Amino acid sequence: MTAPTFPIALALVEDDARVRELLREYLGRQPEFTCPIVVGSMEEFWAELELSLPPRVILLDVSLPGQTGLQALPQLRKRLPNCDVILQTMHDDPDRIYQALRAGATGYVIKNATSLPQYRQAILDVLQGGAALSPSVARKALQHFQPAPSQQPDLLSAREQEVLQGLVEGLTEKQVAARLTLSPDTVHTYVKRLYDKLKVNSRAELLSRAVKGDL
Structure with missing residues (x-):
């Protein structure tokens, strides 16, 4: 970015x-x-x-x-x-x-x-x-997100799901990297994969789909 x-x-x-x-x-x-x-x-x-x-x-x-x-x-x-x-x-x-x-x-x-x-x-x-x-606000957004079963449960790896969780909570890529003990470049790569797999183009679109349970 x-x-x-x-x-x-x-x-x-x-x-x-x-x-x-x-x-x-x-x-x-x-x-x-x-x-x-x-x-x-x-x-x-x-x-x-x-x-x-x-x-x-x-x-x-x-x-x-x-x-x-x-x-x-x-x-x-x-x-x-x-x-x-x-x-x-x-x-x-x-x-x-x-x-x-x-x-x-x-x-x-x-x-x-x-x-x-x-x-x-x-x-x-x-x-x-x-x-x-x-x-x-993050808690309420997550309440929408967490109970909703994934429509594609095998689409994301465990690590990608962890990165996605951090993004939905509002963390920056650097903050996600610190939480998961990864380099910022590695997290950025995961984010690009998430965007590609989930067919979104922005953080706003990702959050919108998360709160709808549409992931």
């Missing part, structure tokens, strides 16, 4: 002015990021997008006035295919998580359980190929 070129342009779409300002002030001070788009609704975001370069990562509130974050996801994926979208919300109910991952979100964090440094790390994890999931 190509290393990201810093600073990374972020878009913050959050209707709570206090939360929006905290994120703008903190993330804007980090050397890895710039925050050219900071708005309170998707309608404002679309207007700003006409005047700014596309962001690399969008931190998007789920429950917005007007067009919600969930409603905007398909349009964002179509219009900004190279942009990662991290949803943030106060709720970790399984239906929203399922909808978000199916629609192409690469992260889902819980506001009151995520510190400002954890927001920074979540964005960096996504840029490195991981999936930014708050622990409670």
Whole structure:
């Protein structure tokens, strides 16, 4: 995976002015990021997008006035295919998580359980190929994934299943390598095999199929 070129342009779409300002002030001070788009609704975001370069990562509130974050996801994926979208919300109910991952979100964090440094790390994890999931969100995603019997039980080797498990939990390739005591290059090879065997092209598509039990 190509290393990201810093600073990374972020878009913050959050209707709570206090939360929006905290994120703008903190993330804007980090050397890895710039925050050219900071708005309170998707309608404002679309207007700003006409005047700014596309962001690399969008931190998007789920429950917005007007067009919600969930409603905007398909349009964002179509219009900004190279942009990662991290949803943030106060709720970790399984239906929203399922909808978000199916629609192409690469992260889902819980506001009151995520510190400002954890927001920074979540964005960096996504840029490195991981999936930014708050622990409670990861557990609920796995509850969808684990009980579902594989439709092709002999397709993956035991090691490939271990790598897949790590990816579904939101680990980066480096974190999977550390867990399994493998080199990052070896894990990257396994990931390429997984994509090929499971006929997916992205981490978002992999997560979406995992939560549906469609693997």
